[in-house]
Amino acid sequence: MKKYSAVFLAFIILTLSVLPALADSSRGNTTIQSFNKAKKTLEREVYYDHRQTIYCGAEFGENKQVILPTSFHAEKHIKRCKKIEWEHVVPAENFGRTFKEWRDGDSQCVDNKGKSFKGRNCASKVNLEYRYMQSDMYNLYPAIGCVNAARSNYNFTMLPSAKSTFGSCEMKIEDNKAEPPVDARGRIARTYKYMEWAYPRYKMSSQQQKLMQAWDKMYPVSQWECTRAKRIEAIQKNTNPFVEEPCKTAGLW
Template identity: 50%
Template sequence: MKKLLIFLIFSVAIAVFVFAAEQQKGNTEINSFSKSKKFLDKVIYGDEKVRKTFYCGCSYDRKQKVIAEGCSYFDAKNHSRSKRVEWEHIVPAAAFGGQLKEWKDGDPQCVDSKGKRFKGRNCASKMNKQFQFMQADMYNLVPAIGKVNADRSNFDYGEIPGEERAYGNCDFEIKNNTAEPRESIRGDIARTYFYMDSAYPGFGIVNDKNRKMLEAWDKADPVDEWECKRAAEIEKIQKNQNLILKERCNKRI
């Protein structure tokens, strides 16, 4: 009986250790959004073969200028942000930062050069350490045409009836505060949401409103070679594994 009890205690201890070891960890390596953007630009997306915008699949050069030739995107008004690439948060910064005290109410140290107090993302970026790491998490950052990034804003993803195109042949629609991406990146989006939700619990990133849709997107658009390679390269720099992608990519091998 005593041996059985010892065995059970030992087994439970091992199980707890394995569970703890496999818990998803977030970014604790890079707390600068600017630094993350530089790593992404120079290292992760340094090869011109993978230098494509996330939503429209357009090529861009080393100066982050969109290459018009062969690009499905079109802007009749020729906005300046249509010509450049910006780094987009798949899970919007407002989805997690908007719940923080510094974002909602500001902080005594959030005062500009004219003595005016400020709040929102700028204050959270300055004062909240967790937010600094979250907004710099490279697993959640992708290159996007600036105008598309601006129009997406912090809208949730969803599926929109019809195919009203506002960006030429780029399969990206926005309507009623909802953004619909092309089918070939929906799985990437879903898995990013799952990662962020498990890496930073308590923010409700995956919730009753979006869970079923994200699960369907994950299933319909499985991981591909680039998604797995990108995750492996980010892990080298950011030092934390993306367990969501690790599981999917191991099954793909």
């Protein structure tokens, strides 16, 4: 009897030790694993009545064509200014490099010419967890294509220069860093905090954590941010508490 009791006790201890990890892994997206499906779902079921880009507030139609703001201009990626693209606010590379397939490749990542590949395409092909992270709709926002291209995978910060990179759109990009317009900062902060909370493999630097904490406090939720999160929750079946809780407190949920 004592032998079985010891075995049962060991089983209970093991189960309790595993539960937190299971809880963490279920915080994020486990519903949509296709990046293309996530983009189409956002356009059709989330942004159908609020077709505005995150950084510049530019409007876009069902055909993804952008109505550029007055006095908007770009020096690079001009052709991509015509349409919206779906921006990973937390860049895919920032969490993608935590996956072995992104860094080193995999035996399954071989093209039709027999050449091995790695990076985003390999991680997407081989790793289900990566596909869920890449397709998480809380982290995807519409952006003017050339702005998305210029932002690249740069970290957000406060830049000393007062000059906008895109004319009337107050998005600044300089020295491989980006400073978003005031209207976008709160949404960006709560997205970064969500991604770190939902996916334990992703960690912000201490500098980014401090910045996002500050922006979260300085720029409160808006009605649209709350509506967006509520719609995504209904589709993706998980919550972003950094948006939902302040929305409920403000009576916007």
